[in-house]
Amino acid sequence: MDVMDAIGQRFSVRKFKSYELEDSKLDRVMEAARLAPSARNLQEWRFVVVRDPQMREALSEAANGQQFVAQAPAVIVACAVTDEHVMSCGLQCFPIDVSIAMAYITLQAVEEGLGTCWVGAFSADKVADLLGIPKDVIVVGLMPIGYPDAEAPPKKRLSLGEIMFEDRWQA
Ligand SMILES: Cc1cc2nc3c(=O)[nH]c(=O)nc-3n(C[C@H](O)[C@H](O)[C@H](O)COP(=O)(O)O)c2cc1C
Numbered sequence: 252m253d254v255m256d257a258i259g260q261r262f263s264v265r266k267f268k269s270y271e272l273e274d275s276k277l278d279r280v281m282e283a284a285r286l287a288p289s290a291r292n293l294q295e296w297r298f299v300v301v302r303d304p305q306m307r308e309a310l311s312e313a314a315n316g317q318q319f320v321a322q323a324p325a326v327i328v329a330c331a332v333t334d335e336h337v338m339s340c341g342l343q344c345f346p347i348d349v350s351i352a353m354a355y356i357t358l359q360a361v362e363e364g365l366g367t368c369w370v371g372a373f374s375a376d377k378v379a380d381l382l383g384i385p386k387d388v389i390v391v392g393l394m395p396i397g398y399p400d401a402e403a404p405p406k407k408r409l410s411l412g413e414i415m416f417e418d419r420w421q422a
Contacts, residue, residue, distance in 0.1 A: 254358070257358045257362055260361050261357050261367075262403040262406070263367075263369070264367060264368050264395075264397075264399040264401055266401045267319065267322050267323045267397035268398040268400045270324065272325050272365070276365060280365070281298065283359035284352040284355050287354075288351060290338060291336070291344070293344060295332050295333045295344070295345050295348055296330070296331060296352045297329075298330070299382050300327055300328075301327075307323070315372050323397040324398075325397065326395050327394040327395075328378060328390060328394075330390050331346075349391040349392070353392060353394060356394060356396075357369070357394075365397060365398060365399070366397065366399030366401070367396045370393040370395065371392055373390075373393055378393070
């Protein structure tokens, strides 16, 4: 699949079919994350893939009751093992690096006929407790993944003219 096709077809899936997720597909999706770029090639990302139905239910509760988290056959919990290094631009590497890997996951998922949704509304403490994640590891995001049971809505996005400036910032 063309990269732009995958970008165009991806949307936040919040309803999943009850099909199992094949290991081979999950492996390819996670391989996409593994190959992502990261600052200083630190690769601070770690992923807990949760398939256990009771744990998914508990994760859904920790995610403000968002039911689709429990409904998806797997939830990828993206974490960072990090010294919280700050780049000279003033930003921390780890949220950026983990986010890039998560974005790669979303696109490879499309190639596999799967859907994902980034879930940022969750209690990091609750998720860490549930999964036995050590205190020095940061939970960055949850990503339910499975076969979509929804159609892509039209994309609501700013136009290129609104987000892209030439040579100088334009107010
Ligand atoms: C950092 C981040 C956090 C998000 N958190 C949630 C969330 O907790 N629950 C949810 O349903 N969608 C969440 N989303 C999905 C966005 O609402 C969605 O990406 C946006 O509305 C654009 O829609 P699209 O993904 O279908 O193109 C999140 C997306 C991002 C990037």
